[in-house]
Amino acid sequence: MSGLKVSSVIRYGVDEKGAFTVNRSIVWPMLRTIPNNTHASLTRRFAWNIPDMISVNGQSLQSEKVENVTLNGMITVNSVFKANRGNVALTRILFPSTDKPAFCEKYVLRNCNDQEIKVEIPQSRSVIQTQPEQGVDGSYRLVAEIQGGKTVVLKPNEEVTFSVFFTGYKPNENELVMDVDKELKAREALVATLWNRLILDTPDPVINTMFAFAKIRGAESIYDTKGGLMHGPGGESYYAAIWANDQAEYINPFFPYLGYETGNQSAFCSFQHFARFMNPEYNKIPSSIIAEGLSTWGGAGDRGDAAMVAYGAARYALARGNQEEAEKLWPLIEWCLEYNKRQLTPEGVVASDADELEGRFPAGKANLCTSSLYYDALLSACYLGKEIGVSSTQLAQYKKQAGQLKENMDRYFGGEVEGFDTYRYYKGNDKLRSWICIPLTVGIHDRKDETIKALFSPNLWTKDGLLTESGSKTFWDRSTLYALRGVYACGEAEKATEYLKFYSNERLLGDHVPYAIEAWPEGNQRHLSAESGLYARIITEGMFGIRPTGLRSFTLTPHLPESWDHMNLRSVRAFEKEFDVEVKRSKNGKNEVSVLIAGKPIFKQTVKNGKTIQIHLPK
Template structure:
């Protein structure tokens, strides 16, 4: 009763703050206008005004950022920014991928019965894992451009489908773009690169009334002597097959189609941005800058713990590969592991010093090893986890908290000598390390880590607990007097000592904006990673309906608004790039937030599937974690909830009152009170 009253007062107080500020969530949602429409298997923009946007698509040897839209005259705008991560340039640093932009002018010239087309006016733009732009180029002829990266080759493919909608045959002449560029040999790690735009079937084509033809344009780059056979139709089919395969894995089924579709696209973006480098498969953030390299935050902390749930082989392989690269930098002197391994694994970057990278790596590696569920790989990762934890312990001072030079924002905002993020991630790492060591029979080590975690949790509260701008929450570092987005981190790790004040602060006008959580109160900068951690934290705190209201607003804005269809990196930095690890964080809001899945063993986990008010049921199907393929569903009953877990061995069902969590190990079920 008392808890219910406190929650009601919290919600009422938060709503009052919003009403006073004129920026409450309901008014923001009312003003939110959908530019895109949700279709059965895609999103669609019926072009009716001037607007431009960009999105990124990736394959194993190429990534492309497509800038598209309609100008004030209604004409198509299109630029393909193509990145070849394994064609390295000099100096061979973090950003040394070969990049080339192809404007709309790099297209076949189209003549209709001998006359050049006057304009290309987009009528409909659609995204279903491939980007399609349908334009009117005459009274009777439409042109649909479908853009897709090759799944395996270093090319972007653009299919051009010309459809005759008239009642007479048309004679169409297509001239090849005749576009090639050779880069200077002295600027490339592998010498000169040849960049080309090539049309597969130039020349004259007859299109009967009601019929269409499709030709294929490729934007390709190669080393000297390289050749890649080209079959445009086969390339697009491989991409569609890849998108379909990801969609079938880890399927979210809720009463909200926006959330379901956003989750589908998040899985795609998180899993497509994996590059086949000479250092093995490497998941890369993307964004036109970050390829053929790994980071302790983007890969180890954000993306890798998600891949076992998706069960994508390439994702799991890239995760293991990233941890192996980091492990190469362990040393007896306990010098910091670099923040990033770059240039296909041949070099490193540590320009921001120790960002708490070992806490990030240990946290991600422990959660990955538990969810992946394979003893051999877990034992392989154990030395890296132990080393990273020991490194962190050596940075611990008298206050019982650990120091780091910066945090994952690398000095963009102040972090002091001891920051909340590094310490909370270390706490999460210790919790997972406790479970992992117990699973591997190392009981003594498990108990030591458990005691360390308990001690650190208490120290975090002593050191960081503070009243900041009137809220009983956490200071981010000693001397910090402004609210920071990362105060959400303790909630994601089950640290609820300052839950009420932290929730108030996160959803107050000081931090919440129409684009999510501000990085710091008083500044308009936002990073989606912080917002996504906040959603996970609010769900974990048991405030399901509050979390869902904000999560639904955010998802609708990102999926159907003016910049679609993924979570973004930041603003103003990077112009809201579609970095891939942010999409993994979005997916983890569902797996770890909404469904409350926390790995505790190779075939065990805790769960708290939080069914929002107004929903009768929800499911996660084809979960691939813990060496199984299983479904997890929750449905409302007249009294409480019924949870179902189904795998190849059968169906297990249990009643649940919605309080606390449930320990599940595929052999026995234990209810844990909150």
């Protein structure tokens, strides 16, 4: 869970005796440590067991039994304890502040007996001063305190409330006056805002709920840094920094659909940071901009970063629908396209040192992912350039380059791997790779049948999703999420839904919940934020097939599964409009597709499932 100035990873559970266990890993992204690198956010773990400090009728609480744990952007735990001469109920609510460097906990203790009890709650304060030589700004002050401690007599069913805060400060910063109810209302309001926009309505409650949770994790992980609002992956490692893949490619194109202004601002801010590194020599841009925008990282060389940025910036600008932003982003998109053109090999595909896996698995001198992203960026640039007055000659060149690149990609990467007529991820590659799904997501469907067979074969598919490489044990959710989007996009709704249901049940209701994860074994399945953005894009771009074609236009290609009678996407906020998309099965088996603004249809038509429709929104 995250806020603008704090983040947390909560390890929680119920032990064999029924008691709640919790260990809070709290991160202060703007309390920078030395060396001020990618991972230099001050992080501490707190295992403080607050109920151990409470006494009832002169004795400590005993024999906790957890009744339920609720996750909804917060963690709420309801328990019953044995106390001296009766029982008490305790509710804990754990959550980060939305805008302060504070992790908050609210406790409500209720007398469950038919007689009065005396409750003693201590005032407590613990202060840690970090070593000054280890902090960019010197010694940081971490304060953990119980507020509202008191001794009270509770009548039957009466309650007493108190709170706990974990806060972090730079030298000379004044301590905050915290109000747990105000903080809780702010967190609840943020979650409500995210849940009440871009609402998925299908007959499958697990997919609906996983999508709702993906919006929270995707949108909350934004930090108010010296360099502006910066979306960060999280996972106890990646804060106050941006990446060409996680932010530019994965999450930024999603934010306009959600209409979360903080998300849109962070997206635009990230592109502005990458634009700082454009240069007339066309030397590579950094893979990551770190330390609140003050430094960079590019340790894996050129990962195809300019292709990632061009792809993400063009799709973001189109879906955002803002003319002024589009014009400001165009020079970056144009520069990145030219950079990729200059990286073309004699075979006409894009050379790069690595891909987003940064050498963990081989990617050759040119990989399928980089060329695919460049291809999509060229097409998006054609749409965007037309909207902002770029010369038709230049746009015709982009279109021609895209067509040639598509042919070159098939010649260079296409071929048989492990018995499937699909793609070699790089020249000389003889093992199936999960990233063969990438062409499906950018409208290249020439090898879709064999590619889908390969993706869902035992060579790659496991109970945890796609293996990165056939024969390995490593899986990264990002490729599974791309694959599911791509399988929808090329019209295989039944196959896609079958595996989406399986995946969603595993992630939402399994043993490491409730979000998409990064990888295993690396990171032990961290809930990195941008992966949740990729899950959401399975729905928007895959299932509903939304593809921006202008600042007020998009193509819509709904893929309604045979077992569903409807699917709706309500309160879509893209293209500077709010609209609903409704798809329902008609009596003749076709789809009745409607696009509504303020409840009134601006488009309504009955079409075959998987047919592409052009939508123009009013200005």
